[in-house]
Amino acid sequence: RAQVGLRGLDLPLLSADGEHIGGVEALRGGAHAGRGTGAPAEFIPAAEQSGLIVRLDEWVLRRACETAARWPGISLAVNLSPSNFHSSDMVDRVNRVLNETGFDPRRLELEITENMLLHATPDGLGQLAEMRRMGIRIVLDDFGTGYSSLGYLRRFPVDKIKIDQSFVKNLGVTEEAAAIVECVARLG
Numbered sequence: 677r678a679q680v681g682l683r684g685l686d687l688p689l690l691s692a693d694g695e696h697i698g699g700v701e702a703l704r705g706g707a708h709a710g711r712g713t714g715a716p717a718e719f720i721p722a723a724e725q726s727g728l729i730v731r732l733d734e735w736v737l738r739r740a741c742e743t744a745a746r747w748p749g750i751s752l753a754v755n756l757s758p759s760n761f762h763s764s765d766m767v768d769r770v771n772r773v774l775n776e777t778g779f780d781p782r783r784l785e786l787e788i789t790e791n792m793l794l795h796a797t798p799d800g801l802g803q804l805a806e807m808r809r810m811g812i813r814i815v816l817d818d819f820g821t822g823y824s825s826l827g828y829l830r831r832f833p834v835d836k837i838k839i840d841q842s843f844v845k846n847l848g849v850t851e852e853a854a855a856i857v858e859c860v861a862r863l864g
Contacts, residue, residue, distance in 0.1 A: 689751070699751035699785070702740035720757070729757045734769055741779035753785040753815060758792040761800035767807055774810075782811040785836065789817055793832065801832055808835070819860060837863070 689699035723729040737754050744752040760766045774781050786807065793816065796804070804814055813835035820840045839860050846853035 689753075697750060699753060700744065700747075701753040701787075702736055702744075702755075724757060724759060727759075729759045730763060733757055733760055734773065737770065738773045738777060741773055741777040741784070744783070745777055745779045751783050751785055751813075752779070753787055755787045755817065756792075758789065758795070761792060761796060761803060764799065764803075766803050767810075770807060770812070771810065780811075781807075784811075785813045785815045787815045787817040787838070790819060796832075804832065820856070 688697045689701070690696065691698055720729065723732050733754075733756055740752055740754050744750060763769075770786075773779075774784070788804070792800075808814055815836040815838060816834045817838050818840040819837045820843055837860065839857055843853055843856045843860070847857060848854075
């Protein structure tokens with residue numbers, strides 16, 4: 677028996693001086709009877725396969741918006757599974773959650789992967805564009821791990837690029853890491 681929950685809003689985005697929290701990221705977590713807490717990489721594939729991921733994503737979005745609504749001025753980032761883009765009512769579901777929780781869409785960042793962008797249908801890209809028109813920011817998560825294509829970035833501009841941690845963790849250790857991060861930052 678497994679339970680899935682919101683691990684918390686525990687990844688703060690700090691100002692450059694480290695003095696102020698400007699945003700948080702909602703993280704999904706799982707618990708399994710007998711095995712303890714599980715990382716998203718352990719249960720997200722099962723949720724994808726079972727078709728429950730869309731409902732899980734909506735639940736996480738709702739809980740995160742309810743919590744973050746009490747923190748004025750702080751942005752909220754939530755990951756979306758690519759499965760959401762196979763559903764034509766995704767924009768309606770996100771809008772309903774925002775209306776019901778009173779969360780300002782201009783404070784919301786929806787994180788998508790390169791892979792999702794690569795395989796996006798015209799309908800999926802249209803849904804992303806509609807959410808951007810609502811004021812929601814679209815973030816390309818783990819940039820550099822997939823089949824990065826500058827053409828896709830040009831075709832669908834994103835509001836933020838999150839460089840994959842495999843590049844960032846070696847900053848100050850190798851020259852190559854700094855060069856890659858600098859190039860991606862300039863690209864952004």
